[in-house]
Amino acid sequence: MIRNHRRPTGASRKEAALRSFGSGTRVPTLAAVLDIIRERTTVSRVELAEATGLTQATMTRAVRKLLAMGFVHEVGTARSNGGKPRRLLELQPEAHYQVGIQFDRFASVGVVVDLAGRIVARREMPGPGERRPREVLAEFAETVRSMLDAASIDRSNVLGIGLATHGPQDREAGVLLTPQPTPEWLRFPVAATLADLTGLPVVIENDATAAGIGLQARGDSASSFAVVFMSGGIGSGLIIDGHPYRGSTSNGLELGHISVDATGPRCDCGNRGCVDNVASPTAIARQAAANPELVARLGLGRDPLSDFSSVGRAAIAGDPDAAALILLSAQRLSIATVSLVNLFDIGRVVLAGSAFAETGAVYRDAVQQVLDESVFMRHVHGTRVELADNLTEAAAIGGAVVVLRNRLESPTVGDWAAI
Template identity: 30%
Template sequence: MGDFNLTVILDAIRRAPAGLSRVELAQLVGLSPQTVSNISRRLLDQNLIVEAGKEGTGPGKPRTMLRLNSSGKYAVGVHLDPAVTTFVVLDLVGAVVKHSRITTPAGADPDAVIGTIAAEIKQLIDDSGVEAARIAGLGVASPGPVDLGEGIVVDPPLLPGWHRVPLRDALAAATGLSTLVDKDATSAAVAETWAGGPSGAGSFIFLYMGTGIGCGIVLNDEVVRGTSGNAGEIGHIVVDPGGPPCDCGQRGCVNSTCIPRVLVAQAESAGILACSGDRTDPTDPVGATEPTDPAGATGAADGPAVQERFVRLCAQAAAGDGQARQIIERSAVLVARAVSTVTDVLDVDRVVFGGPFWSCLSERYLERIPDLVRESSATRRIHAIEVVGTGVGEDVGAIGAACLVLEHTLAPRSQRLLLEG
């Protein structure tokens, strides 16, 4: 109970950038002034908070304000995307201290990718100047599905060859850091709650626009992960019943109609983009023929190429190319259908979009999707659903990965109240 109360107080201070006095804390969290004073002393001794001056305008003694100590702890975050892997060192208030990005190594050898990631982590920490003792741990955001309890990546569709890869333990051994692994979309939702400002409060879904499309879920300020840690897998929601076949056996799923490589394939078929030479049949499940060789034309090997070509497609749409614009706007309609399904099921306040591909989609999507979601909402006569872009920025996956460490270490969670027999 004491540890839970400590995290409740720390979380309240975190959510008040201007700081809170001990009296305000006691009123806010419902604990006695003596308990708040004792816990505040513990947090000061651990260098997690600081006394940040005195404030007071009325009668009585000015109150000492308590704020997070940004340099009290740090966390390292890695976002593994089939196209690009991003790294950050984050301080306790969610500010990026150091950042780097590399092209994800091609091929189907997880060990080679993990070795490259470990080397980049060590270099990043050295470059950041942060003392190793102040780093609370390493968080990794990976494409799903994942075995959350074991830290294993389980056959993600766009990382061929990654069959039950023990990513958590491998990186912990390679770096010496306590390591957590979670889905990229869930990590992004965690980032929004820690560093997104108003868009990260209350109940919302995070639509993660990367090489694939995922969904993170936050209800009443708590991240929802589900039984196995894979809540929010929306790739097989049918958004176009007459659409192309998906590898799940259905037609018109999110994965076979909306993800970037599908849109690139459509643009190539329409002659908007010259064929890259490594694309196969765009009508095949999930938008491209799955190769028999795991290092073949799809997946990690073509991730950077798809990213570059997708950015080019979005730029052509923004420049007025009618066919390119039609492809992007059609994808917005289909994504809105998936969003509406999820918002109706969960009854949330807000939809937050983000991820590495979000910036080139944001203008067109924010023109179309809010109205589409509002029109189809089952609760539109009761409350509005806000649709916004992330408050964290394009590195939300890596920042979210680092925030996993902060969340695990510092956030109030109901599990902390469980008593062991």
């Protein structure tokens, strides 16, 4: 019998994933090496070569580059059994900083993170609402300035800004391919404009994917998981062995627009019975608004995210109408998540996004229960549901991490041939 698939299991899985990472896509090697240095705190070149499957000569060149950029430094030596002393490397977290901003129609959050992905400054901002892109981006620029001032970070030490928001996007062009929140945003040069306003490089990224990248870069660098991201709407992202799944145009995983009711009402997107229309915070706020007593009791009528938060708090406090709405949302989201898990065959789902701030545990438990009962592969492997750390900032942190990755992957820095 041919062994048709050498699937790494247990302890060897991560290492094999890293090895394929290292030898695989030629560009992200420096990012992979930096991830391992961060994870292991201190590590020698020999250990790095072993963990990645790269040759020691290649690792020596990669480390030389990271040293020259100031991303890592040497912190003494360790003597291996009988061999010559090995110099140990350590991340230099304060060498550079990155800014991440996540926004949707109703809320925005900005962070400054260091090379270890730790938040050193944070600001909440209003969402764009109906405002023009230029006004909103000017506000973002001002927030960036304010955060850097507050953290006493010199602009020359900032690698750039990552803007995490809804798709579809053209990430190369730095534009949104959707007339959301208003038609003016369609193909508006958001990245170029914010770059002009701040003097910093700017990238855009899908919010759910960004949340996944942020979680991955701060945790196990070779892990695989899906992100269910909920702010005003519902999205999702997928990290496979530490790599974001992108799809053909970097707009994968539109979880909000998969149908949970083939005969349901038509969505603006053209599909019927989209889960976004029945389970998203915007949808729940709309349903709450149809109940005048609930509106009066909770003082609803602000923006949908605020109203959704109020409904969530009331549900936790025992309001039966509010609890019914949250439960309906959680059940519908669970059904869609089963589809996601059945299609991608994944073992871990992380919930992220500010909409989980109040009722995240309710959603986590509901989704876990439905997955336990309904995932096709559950007799082969379970699927674990978790709430992200930093629910609200996860996507902004990921935006910042994308900036770092891009820097390490840029041809003049990380090119395989050059290191």
